Amino acid sequence: MKLSLQEVETFKSEGYLKINERVIDDNHLTVLREHYDTLFAERRGTAGKGMRNLAVVDSSENDDAEDRTEEMLQIMEMWRLDEEYQKLLYHKPLLDIVDSLIGTEIQLFHDQALYKPAYHGGEVFWHQDNAYWQCDPPNLVSIWIALDDADEENGCMNVIPGSHLEGLTSHGRAKSEKGELPALLEVDADETRAVAVPVKAGYVMVHHCMTLHQTNSNRSPRDRRAMVIHYMSTGTRNREGVVMDDHLTLRSKLT
Numbered sequence: 365m366k367l368s369l370q371e372v373e374t375f376k377s378e379g380y381l382k383i384n385e386r387v388i389d390d391n392h393l394t395v396l397r398e399h400y401d402t403l404f405a406e407r408r409g410t411a412g413k414g415m416r417n418l419a420v421v422d423s424s425e426n427d428d429a430e431d432r433t434e435e436m437l438q439i440m441e442m443w444r445l446d447e448e449y450q451k452l453l454y455h456k457p458l459l460d461i462v463d464s465l466i467g468t469e470i471q472l473f474h475d476q477a478l479y480k481p482a483y484h485g486g487e488v489f490w491h492q493d494n495a496y497w498q499c500d501p502p503n504l505v506s507i508w509i510a511l512d513d514a515d516e517e518n519g520c521m522n523v524i525p526g527s528h529l530e531g532l533t534s535h536g537r538a539k540s541e542k543g544e545l546p547a548l549l550e551v552d553a554d555e556t557r558a559v560a561v562p563v564k565a566g567y568v569m570v571h572h573c574m575t576l577h578q579t580n581s582n583r584s585p586r587d588r589r590a591m592v593i594h595y596m597s598t599g600t601r602n603r604e605g606v607v608m609d610d611h612l613t614l615r616s617k618l619t
Contacts, residue, residue: 365457367464375465379528379575380521380561387457388509388566397511399448400589403439404479415439419486421543434540434581436486437479438547442591443612449475453593458507459615461570462595465505469598472612473497473504478590480519485582487519487540489550492527493573493594495535496549498603502532504573504596510563511589519582521561521569524553528574551576 365385367375375381388396407415419434442449452458453472462470480486494502514520538550553576561569571577573594582588595614601607 365460378525380571418547434486439477470615473594480582480588489538490553490578509591515562518584518588519579524576527576528572
């Protein structure tokens with residue numbers, strides 16, 4: 365699924381791209397959903413098993429007294445936990461998209477599952493991914509995979525086109541009406557420029573690590589399950605300036 369020259373130019377100018385061809389077929393989608401639900405169910409009500417609620421106020425996420433009326437659930441490094449998600453890293457249509465944008469030498473930065481449950485799914489605030497990561501060069505790309513239909517009612521992606529060309533913005537700790545959210549950063553954004561990017565199940569959108577983006581709360585009766593894979597070029601350095609050569613190589617001219 366190599367991108368056309370026009371699609372590549374659109375990504376370069378806008379900082380995101382909605383892919384119009386389906387990437388995950390029905391059978392594959394069913395398997396991914398089943399494994400996704402199993403992993404989240406196994407981790408509910410547990411401590412130290414890799415699931416976080418990004419909507420929890422204060423730092424005591426494992427405290428039974430914490431308010432969990434909002435849930436923005438995250439599991440990092442799904443590929444380490446489940447064979448189907450490990451295989452997903454090498455799914456050819458995904459790597460073809462990334463190859464078109466950053467070249468053939470592709471490494472995994474990390475992946476994450478992001479789950480907004482029906483009725484009480486929490487918000488993710490405006491941010492740039494590289495405010496968290498501080499990678500150099502800042503040219504990582506992320507493919508956001510919809511496991512459910514994602515729209516404006518249940519928390520699809522919203523982006524600010526062209527913001528990736530405007531440099532890194534100063535971020536602060538995110539705050540909800542209930543208090544500070546220790547897991548999230550936040551930045552003021554000109555929401556008059558924002559564009560919603562609804563994505564059907566089995567389809568994807570890709571965005572640059574410097575593109576301002578966010579997702580709204582899910583108050584609909586539908587879950588919003590999403591999977592995100594973050595890719596980098598070989599030779600990318602972390603915030604300490606160290607080349608991350610220990611990360612998985614997903615595609616290379618040498619293999």
